Amino acid sequence: MQAALYALSPTDQLEPISVVSATPFYSSYPEVTDFVKSGLHKWAGDARTFEKNGPFIEFITSPNNPDGVVREPVVNGNQGKLIYDLAYYWPQYTAITSPANHDVMLFTISKCTGHAGSRIGWALVKDKEVAKKMTKFIEISTIGVSKEAQLRAAKILEVVSDSCLDPKMENFFEYSQSLMSDRWKRLRQVVMANDFFVLQKYPFQYCLFTKDFCESHPAFAWLICKGGEEEDCQKLLKEHKINTRSGRRFGSDLRNVRISMLSRDEDFNIFLKRLTTIRGPTNEN
Amino acid sequence: MQAALYALSPTDQLEPISVVSATPFYSSYPEVTDFVKSGLHKWAGDARTFEKNGPFIEFITSPNNPDGVVREPVVNGNQGKLIYDLAYYWPQYTAITSPANHDVMLFTISKCTGHAGSRIGWALVKDKEVAKKMTKFIEISTIGVSKEAQLRAAKILEVVSDSCLDPKMENFFEYSQSLMSDRWKRLRQVVMANDFFVLQKYPFQYCLFTKDFCESHPAFAWLICKGGEEEDCQKLLKEHKINTRSGRRFGSDLRNVRISMLSRDEDFNIFLKRLTTIRGPTNEN
Numbered sequence: 001m002q003a004a005l006y007a008l009s010p011t012d013q014l015e016p017i018s019v020v021s022a023t024p025f026y027s028s029y030p031e032v033t034d035f036v037k038s039g040l041h042k043w044a045g046d047a048r049t050f051e052k053n054g055p056f057i058e059f060i061t062s063p064n065n066p067d068g069v070v071r072e073p074v075v076n077g078n079q080g081k082l083i084y085d086l087a088y089y090w091p092q093y094t095a096i097t098s099p100a101n102h103d104v105m106l107f108t109i110s111k112c113t114g115h116a117g118s119r120i121g122w123a124l125v126k127d128k129e130v131a132k133k134m135t136k137f138i139e140i141s142t143i144g145v146s147k148e149a150q151l152r153a154a155k156i157l158e159v160v161s162d163s164c165l166d167p168k169m170e171n172f173f174e175y176s177q178s179l180m181s182d183r184w185k186r187l188r189q190v191v192m193a194n195d196f197f198v199l200q201k202y203p204f205q206y207c208l209f210t211k212d213f214c215e216s217h218p219a220f221a222w223l224i225c226k227g228g229e230e231e232d233c234q235k236l237l238k239e240h241k242i243n244t245r246s247g248r249r250f251g252s253d254l255r256n257v258r259i260s261m262l263s264r265d266e267d268f269n270i271f272l273k274r275l276t277t278i279r280g281p282t283n284e285n
Numbered sequence: 286m287q288a289a290l291y292a293l294s295p296t297d298q299l300e301p302i303s304v305v306s307a308t309p310f311y312s313s314y315p316e317v318t319d320f321v322k323s324g325l326h327k328w329a330g331d332a333r334t335f336e337k338n339g340p341f342i343e344f345i346t347s348p349n350n351p352d353g354v355v356r357e358p359v360v361n362g363n364q365g366k367l368i369y370d371l372a373y374y375w376p377q378y379t380a381i382t383s384p385a386n387h388d389v390m391l392f393t394i395s396k397c398t399g400h401a402g403s404r405i406g407w408a409l410v411k412d413k414e415v416a417k418k419m420t421k422f423i424e425i426s427t428i429g430v431s432k433e434a435q436l437r438a439a440k441i442l443e444v445v446s447d448s449c450l451d452p453k454m455e456n457f458f459e460y461s462q463s464l465m466s467d468r469w470k471r472l473r474q475v476v477m478a479n480d481f482f483v484l485q486k487y488p489f490q491y492c493l494f495t496k497d498f499c500e501s502h503p504a505f506a507w508l509i510c511k512g513g514e515e516e517d518c519q520k521l522l523k524e525h526k527i528n529t530r531s532g533r534r535f536g537s538d539l540r541n542v543r544i545s546m547l548s549r550d551e552d553f554n555i556f557l558k559r560l561t562t563i564r565g566p567t568n569e570n
Contacts, residue, residue, distance in 0.1 A: 037324030
């Protein structure tokens with residue numbers, strides 16, 4: 001992410017380039033863009049309200065973190081450089097509707113198989129010069145990426161790939177999709193029953209990978225309180241011992257929260273149980 | 286390194302804090318300090334000629350990279366914040382003359398055991414708030430450090446530590462010291478014989494770890510051409526197929542080069558062989 005920002009930021013400008021993403025955006029973007037007060041780039045907030053002329057960088061997270069929506073760029077401007085964060089573009093989360101074919105695409109193993117602790121990501125970049133600058137960034141900032149983690153990630157991805165090609169093995173993505181599908185089904189049942197929350201809606205789409213129509217099963221649930229704008233959904237859930245991240249952190253409002261769908265089975269079951277008991281702050285006993 | 290810079294840089298100043306180190310300094314310091322044009326810190330060059338009033342950060346690499354000299358801070362100023370880079374403070378390279386007891390100390394496994402590819406370092410920091418800010422930096426920049434590499438590094442350090450405590454095992458540092466000692470002896474013989482180069486001199490000191498007097502055996506040889514200031518030592522060695530890094534990269538001059546003493550045996554032998562043939566540019570055939 002930082003390497004891409006570094007590579008796409010012009011070095012001959014007096015002012016840092018504006019970096020935007022449409023709300024709700026990944027909560028780390030503002031911090032990662034601004035934490036060392038870089039003279040190369042500066043967070044400029046919601047891509048939808050961005051109206052400055054000149055060059056800019058837009059982050060497009062698709063499917064989006066936090067709300068799982070499949071996204072396209074929103075800024076109308078021909079001087080935009082686009083960074084596609086495809087961390088969640090895997091068949092267990094979303095329909096693979098077309099081969100990813102953008103100029104700068106970021107991937108990570110953390111959301112593919114859950115090996116977040118390996119800290120291994122990769123980028124596919126069309127422009128050789130941009131790729132070189134990204135490599136340069138990694139060289140300066142860390143000299144390189146842990147070899148142990150690289151080796152383990154390569155082996156893990158090999159096994160995943162084999163599972164998709166060898167009919168005697170259980171296909172990793174089909175297995176993961178069935179787990180996600182089951183969790184989402186159970187979550188939807190609880191949300192339907194309590195009548196106080198709404199979940200983000202997703203289209204039914206044809207997936208080129210599974211060769212079947214499928215629903216989205218995002219890694220996070222984007223839950224919306226039916227209360228007014230004043231409703232602090234994170235606070236409400238916190239009172240019921242459910243830890244979430246407030247929509248405010250994603251440039252959105254207090255009514256929304258992001259809930260991880262990737263916890264352990266036991267934790268997920270406790271979460272559903274607690275969510276079932278909520279009847280909303282207004283009609284609580 | 287970046288985490289320490291981040292943590293020690295004031296956030297309430299209009300201007301970035303000056304970062305200095307005495308020449309010859311580690312060649313990455315200027316780049317690491319300035320590569321994203323941070324508004325927090327700015328490279329200000331040689332610590333010896335630094336005369337600006339106000340706060341500053343001084344890097345003290347001890348033993349120093351590139352020249353192996355044991356160092357102390359050089360800037361006279363009470364507003365200095367010191368970062369001790371102790372990457373080479375291990376018994377195979379230098380006498381351990383006192384327990385390291387500075388405010389901010391950086392370590393790495395790469396120079397201790399040679400596992401540079403693991404990219405594992407650690408810091409010992411006295412001030413809790415500084416330590417917290419360093420942790421925050423790591424959180425924002427990478428979310429964390431590869432778990433695979435952490436586990437492997439911990440195991441390696443355990444074996445090293447065991448080797449020092451268990452009399453049935455070969456002490457890792459004594460073994461490494463004997464290897465370094467042998468290489469330095471052979472290099473000094475070649476340098477003495479060819480009469481065109483000089484090596485940095487080191488004091489003979491008592492080492493609290495080996496409980497014996499010993500010479501320094503730095504990870505790099507800092508070679509000085511006897512020619513005039515115009516002599517380009519890197520170029521000369523390059524003509525003899527010896528790759529070095531020019532003194533200029535370390536804020537020093539063309540007469541100096543840094544040569545790795547940590548190459549594989551075979552490569553080190555070829556290096557000595559090639560060095561033997563050099564008679565200097567003026568009296569070459």
